[in-house]
Amino acid sequence: MNILVVEDEIQLADTLSEILRRNKYKVDAVYDGGDGLDYARTGIYDCILLDIMLPVRSGVEVVRILRQEKISTPVMLLTAKSEVEDKINGLDCGADDYLTKPFSTGELLARIRALTRRKGEVEVDCLQFGQLCLDRQTYDLSQGENSIKLSLKEYQIMEMLLANPRRIIPKERFIEKIWGYESDVEYNNIEVYISFLRKKLHAIDSPVQIRTARGIGYSLEESK
Numbered sequence: 001m002n003i004l005v006v007e008d009e010i011q012l013a014d015t016l017s018e019i020l021r022r023n024k025y026k027v028d029a030v031y032d033g034g035d036g037l038d039y040a041r042t043g044i045y046d047c048i049l050l051d052i053m054l055p056v057r058s059g060v061e062v063v064r065i066l067r068q069e070k071i072s073t074p075v076m077l078l079t080a081k082s083e084v085e086d087k088i089n090g091l092d093c094g095a096d097d098y099l100t101k102p103f104s105t106g107e108l109l110a111r112i113r114a115l116t117r118r119k120g121e122v123e124v125d126c127l128q129f130g131q132l133c134l135d136r137q138t139y140d141l142s143q144g145e146n147s148i149k150l151s152l153k154e155y156q157i158m159e160m161l162l163a164n165p166r167r168i169i170p171k172e173r174f175i176e177k178i179w180g181y182e183s184d185v186e187y188n189n190i191e192v193y194i195s196f197l198r199k200k201l202h203a204i205d206s207p208v209q210i211r212t213a214r215g216i217g218y219s220l221e222e223s224k
Contacts, residue, residue: 006036033057044177067094127162146204
């Protein structure tokens with residue numbers, strides 16, 4: 001699970017990142033609202049911890065822009081006790097929760113679990129494009145009565161493609177979402193998994209194809 005920490009107090013940001021990593025989360029930390037917005041726009045995060053008082057852009061402004069752009073990643077505001085109006089504005093703009101500093105590690109982790117559960121509750125069990133269906137519980141990819149099991153990485157790539165049909169997903173986004181920002185994975189790793197997925201689509205007689213946008217990325221299309 002990927003979490004973005006946006007906090008201008010570098011020591012606090014590093015402490016939060018270490019706590020989260022020790023609890024098996026993948027974490028990226030940035031220190032101003034401009035970078036926070038750029039990172040959040042990638043859509044690769046499962047939750048964003050966002051300080052209200054930030055340089056470049058405030059946390060409230062970041063939330064407002066994300067929601068205007070239809071990015072629904074759960075956001076938890078990190079606030080000082082005196083920032084009551086900012087808490088209200090942030091929640092009104094689309095933040096999902098807030099946590100007042102100082103806070104305990106236990107409460108932070110519990111609130112993250114609650115936010116990410118809430119996100120999961122609205123997800124459907126099967127992602128579908130035409131007659132192609134990906135079962136999120138079993139990792140089965142099926143076309144009609146034909147089905148085949150996907151490996152974890154195959155599943156993660158196909159999930160991204162099915163969630164964005166007919167849209168080109170850059171290779172960089174696959175790496176960021178699946179392997180993480182700090183990964184040294186190269187593009188040919190993705191090409192190998194795309195090849196595996198194409199063979200599996202062929203094996204279940206699916207008319208859906210993974211198209212290559214040369215030098216950019218991949219998209220899911222239905223052949224005519």
